[in-house]
Amino acid sequence: MELTKETQIHMLKRMWTIRNFEIKVMEVHKAGEFVGPAHPYIGEEAVAVGVCSALKDTDYIAGNHRSHGHPLAKGGSIKKAMAEIYGKVDGYCNGNGGSMHLADFSVGILGESGIVASSVPVATGAGLASKLRKKDFVSVVFFGDGASNQGACHESMNLASIWKLPVIFVCENNQFAITTSYQDSVAVDNVSDRAPAYNMPGVLVDGQNVEAMHEATAEAVKRARNGDGPTLIEGLTYRFEDHSLGLGRVTKGEYRSQEEIDKWKERDPIDIHTKKLIERGTLSESECKEIENNSIEEIEEAVNFARNSEFPKPENLFDSMWANPIPKP
Amino acid sequence: MELTKETQIHMLKRMWTIRNFEIKVMEVHKAGEFVGPAHPYIGEEAVAVGVCSALKDTDYIAGNHRSHGHPLAKGGSIKKAMAEIYGKVDGYCNGNGGSMHLADFSVGILGESGIVASSVPVATGAGLASKLRKKDFVSVVFFGDGASNQGACHESMNLASIWKLPVIFVCENNQFAITTSYQDSVAVDNVSDRAPAYNMPGVLVDGQNVEAMHEATAEAVKRARNGDGPTLIEGLTYRFEDHSLGLGRVTKGEYRSQEEIDKWKERDPIDIHTKKLIERGTLSESECKEIENNSIEEIEEAVNFARNSEFPKPENLFDSMWANPIPKP
Amino acid sequence: MTEKIFAEAINEAIAEEMRRDPNVFIMGEDIRLSVYGTTANLFKEFGEDRVLDTPLSENGFFGAAIGASLVGMRPIVETVTSFMWVAMDQLISQAAKMRYMFGGQANLPVVYRASMAYGGGSAAHHSDRSYPMFMNMPGIKIAVPANSSDAKGLLKTAIRDDDPVIIFEDVNLSGTRGEVSDVDIPFGKAEIVKEGNDCTIVGIAGSVKLSLEAANNLEKEGISCEVINPRTLVPLDKETILNSVEKTGRLVVVDPAHKVCSAASEISSIVAEEGFWFLQSPIIKVASEQVHIPYSPSLEKLVYPNLDKIYSAVKSTLE
Amino acid sequence: MTEKIFAEAINEAIAEEMRRDPNVFIMGEDIRLSVYGTTANLFKEFGEDRVLDTPLSENGFFGAAIGASLVGMRPIVETVTSFMWVAMDQLISQAAKMRYMFGGQANLPVVYRASMAYGGGSAAHHSDRSYPMFMNMPGIKIAVPANSSDAKGLLKTAIRDDDPVIIFEDVNLSGTRGEVSDVDIPFGKAEIVKEGNDCTIVGIAGSVKLSLEAANNLEKEGISCEVINPRTLVPLDKETILNSVEKTGRLVVVDPAHKVCSAASEISSIVAEEGFWFLQSPIIKVASEQVHIPYSPSLEKLVYPNLDKIYSAVKSTLE
Ligand SMILES: Cc1ncc(C[n+]2csc(CCOP(=O)(O)OP(=O)(O)O)c2C)c(N)n1
C-alpha cells in the first residue's frame, strides 16, 4: 500500500530536519559552542522518522543517548531542542538535561535516557497505563543493539507480552555499541530473533527505508490499539559518524573499516527516499532541494534562538527538583 | 543408554537424603527448633539429583532460596547443612548463612542465594574462569521459573553464549513463584523455549524423572567440556509443599487446587525411580526400603549433630567479614 | 480515632486512596493473595486492573510504575527492601532523576512500599535497611513510619504527593497496635513522642518504640529524655531536632541501619554543624554494627540497637 | 620515582599486575580500544583471554567477575560510576555479602574501577559520585585516589587484596601529573598532604587537590590548614583525622558527593562522637548541593565544592 503523498513528503522533511540539525550540532560542537557529549543520528534518520510518522501526537515515545532524532521525528520543537543542547533556559528542560535528556511531554516525548536501556521499562509503563485506563494511546521505545543485551529489555518485553500492552519496541540496530559489533555481543543473528522468546512478533526491517519502517510501525500500532500486545521492530541501520562527539580519538576506523562506512553511506536514507519521491513524481528534484534548503534555514533559526537564549540563573538551580518542594537540607 | 547400576542407586540414595532431610526440617521448624525461613524441595528431588549425578566433584554449582536440595545432591555434608539451618557454628557457614545461604566450597558448591536469580551471573563467571584458564570444569546454576523473568538470566545466558562458556542453566520449573503461575508470568509456553534467543540448545525434561535429568545434563556437560558452550535445561516439576515454612497462611490451596497437587504427587520422583530399579532388578524392594531407612538414620544423626553444636559466640560476630580485616569503624 | 494493627493501617490507607482516585493502582509480587500481609481484600474490591501481580522482574515493573506515573497514574509498588537492589537503575536513574533532568516536566507520583524485615533470622539477603543510601541521592522522598498512625497517615500523603516516595515499613512493627486517624500526616514534620530535658533521642522507624521504652525506663532513674520521631528522612525536620538539642544539650541517634553513612551520621553531622554551640557532650550514634546480618540468632541480636546500647549512650552523654 | 599522568598510572598498575599474576584479567565495555583512556595497549600485550570486551550487561558481567573471583581469578572490571546502578544487585547482594554469608568460605579478589566524571557537562545520568552509598553497606573496600601516586599504588593494593574493592577514579584528575613509585599504597592509611595548626581540611578524591589549593591560599592570609587525604574510605583512617583535629580544634570536610549521608557526614559524625572534646567550633561540610547535576554550565558549577566555599567554611570555623 502506497503511503499518502502527504506522509511521504512529511517524512522527507523530518529526515532533513534531523540531518541538518545533526550537521549543525557537530559544527557548533567543534567550534566549542557547547561542551557536553552528543551522539549524532546521521544515517539512522529513517528509523525514527518512519516510526514516528505512524504515530499520533497522543502516542508516547522514549529514547536513549542517541537522542536528537527521536524528539525531532515526533514533532518536538527544533528551537527548544537546540537551546537544550546549548544548556539554555529556553531548552526543553531549561538546560537541566542537555543532549542526552531531551524531552517534550507536550507532544508525547517522555524523554531520552543517558543510561542505556533504562527508558525501556518506563515506556512499558506508559503502555501499561494505556491499558489499565482503557486509553487509545500506544508507547514506543527506541533502543540500540547494545541495549538489547540489558536485562531491562528482557523484563520489559516479558511484561508487555504477558499483559498485552500497547508497546512497540524499536531496536535501532546500527550494528555497534561504541566499538563493539553486535555480532560479538548479541548471541543471535538479529535482535528481532528474540521476539519469539516473548511470544510477540519480531520484524527485521531495512532501517534505511523510511517507508518500510513506517509500514512495520503502522502494523504494530494497529495490533497495539487492538489490544493484541507488543511488537519488536528491528531497524537495521548504520551510524555514519563517530559514536559521540569528542570520542573521535578511539572510534575512527579502528573497529569498522572505511570501506564498510562508505558502503553504508551509499544507502543514505534521505537519498533513497528522495529518489523514490522523484521517480514516483510525488515531488520534483527542485521541490526536494527546496525541502532540504528550508530545513537548513529552520536549523539556522534554531541555532540563533539557542545562541540568544540565556543561561539559567543561579537562583533557579533547585527549581525543578521537586513537584512539592522541600526545605534545603 | 542405561546408566550404570551404581549411578542408579546413587541417585535413589541422594533423593532419599533430600526427601528425609526436608521432612525433618519441616518437623523441627514446626517444633520451633529454628526460626528462619526455609523452602522445602520435596517433589523436586529428581532435578538436583539428576543434574548433580552427571557432574564431577570439581564442577561447580550455585543455587537459590529453595536451597537444600542442591548442596545435598552435589555431595555437601548433611550434618553441616542441618547445623547451618540451626544457626550453629558447625554449619557450612558457621551459622552466618542459614537455610537460604548454604554453601560448601570444598565440594564445588558456590552457594545459594536468597535474592532470586542473583546467583545466575555468578555461576556464569565460574564458567568464564574455566574457559579463560583452560580448565576442565563446568558450572551449573539452578533457578526457578519465576527467576527466569529476571534480567540477570537474560544477561548471563547471552554472555555464556557469545563466549561459549561451559555453563549449564537449569530452570527448575515447579510452575509457581510463590503464588504466581508461570503461565501468567512467563510469556512463552516453556522457559526452555527461550534458548533460541541465546543461540543455545534448550531442552524440556520431565523433572520427575531423575534419569532423564541426568541424561540431559550429561549431554550438556559434554558440550560444555568440548567448548561448545552453554545449555538451558528446563526440568518440569512440582513443589509438593508450601512455598516456604511459615507462609502456609496464604499459600495453601488458593492458587493451586488440591486436585492438581494430588495429581502431581502421583508423579513422585522417588516412587518413579524406585519402581524402575525394582522392575529392572537393579535393587529389590527391601534394598530400596533399606536405602530409605538408612537415609532416615543419617538425617537423625545430622539433626543430633546440629542440636549438639554450639551457637556462634558473640566475639565471632565479625569473623567472616573480610579476608584482610579492617579496623571496626 | 480507632486502634489498628500497623499492617491493617497500611491496608486501609491503600484501600481508601484507591476508592478516592481511579488513577491509583497497586502492583507487586503475589499481592492478590497478600503474601506480605498488607494487601488483603484489595483484589476482591478493586479487581485485576487495579491490583496487579507481577512477574519476578523488579527492575521492569518498578520502571513500568514510573512510566505509568508520567502519564497520569498514581502507582503503588509493593516490594521488600532487599529486592530494591535489582531495581536500582529504575529507582535512581529514572524515579529520582527524571523530573529534574527534564526541567520539571515529569510528575512522578509513584510510591514504593518497601517492607523492611530484620531481626527475625532472615540473614543477609533479606534484612536490608537501606534508607541512608536513598537519602544520599536527591529526588526521592523517604518516609519511615514508627507506628500505625504514621503508617496510614504517611502512606496517604505519599500517594497524594507528586514526587516519588519510598516508604520503609518496619516489619518489627507489623503486629503493633495504635491509634489511627483519617488525617494525612504531612511530610517533614517530626513528632515529639516524649518531652524531656536532659538528652534528646532521635529514633528511626522501629527504633522510635525502642527509644521511647528506653526513655521511660531512664525516667525512673531520674534521667529525662526527649524522644523524637522524624517520620520522614527526606524531607528531614531538622528544626525540631535542633530545637530539642538546644533545650537538652545532648543527642543520641538510634538507627537500625548500618552505622557508616547512616541516617544517624547525617543527623549527627547536621547538629555538629548547625547546633554545635548547644552541645554539652559528644553526639552518640546507636546504629547497627558494620557487619552483615548473620542468620544465627546468637549473633543477629548483637547487631542492632537495643535498650542497653541506648542506656549507655544516653548515660555517656551525661557524664 | 617518575612523573605520570593519572590515567597512565592506572594503566601501568594494571599492566604490572597482569604481568605478575596470570589470574589477573580485565573486562569492561570497549576497553580493547581504550574508550575511557586507561586501558591502552593492554589488548595488544595480553590478548583476548586477558582483556575482554563485554556486551552492555553490567549486572551480568559484574556478577561474572564475582564468580570468576570465587574460583581463583582476580578480575578487574572497568566501568563508570553511573553504570553501577544497573548492577547493584551483583555489587551488594553478591560482592559485598557473599563472604560473610558463607562464613568466610568465599574469597572475592575483584576490583571495580569506576570512573567518576562530573563537572564537565555530562548531566545527571553520567555524573554520579556514589561512594557514600557503598560506605553504608559493609563488605566492599573503597578507594578514592587523589593523585597519580594514589591511582597506581591503591589500584595495585586493590588487585592484591582478597576482598572486593571499588576504586572511584576522579576524571577531573585524569590529566594531572604526579610522582609515581613502585610501592603499593596500603589501605586505611591517610596521607597528611600539608601540615597546619588552625583547621583540619579532609578532602575526598579530586577535592584533595582543591583543598590543598585552598590551604595554600589561606596560608597567605595567615591561616594554617592541615590537609588530609584519606585515600580509602573503607577502611577509613579515623586516627589520623582525630589526631589532626586534636591539634587544630577545627574541621572542614570537602566532599564532591551529595551532602546528605555523604562521606563528609560520616567523618563529621565520627569526630562529633569521638573527637568532640577537641572541637572549638562547628564542623563544616563542604559537599555537593542536594540537587541533581544540571547540564547547563551556568548551574553545574554551583553544585560542587569550590575554593570560595572552602575559604568561607574554614573562616567560619575560626570566627
Ligand atoms: C548502563 C550503561 N552502560 C554503558 C553506557 C556507556 N555507553 C553509552 S552509549 C553506549 C553504546 C550503546 O550502544 P547501542 O545501544 O547499540 O546504541 P548506539 O550508541 O549504537 O546508538 C555505551 C556503552 C551507558 N550509557 N549506560
Ligand SMILES: Cc1ncc(C[n+]2csc(CCOP(=O)(O)OP(=O)(O)O)c2C)c(N)n1
Ligand atoms: C529479587 C527477589 N524478588 C523477590 C523475592 C521473593 N521471593 C522469594 S522466592 C520467590 C519465588 C521464586 O520463584 P521461582 O524462581 O519459581 O522459585 P521457586 O520458589 O518456585 O522454587 C519470591 C518472589 C526474592 N527473594 N528476590
Ligand SMILES: [Mg+2]
Ligand atoms: Mg548500536
Ligand SMILES: [Mg+2]
Ligand atoms: Mg517456581
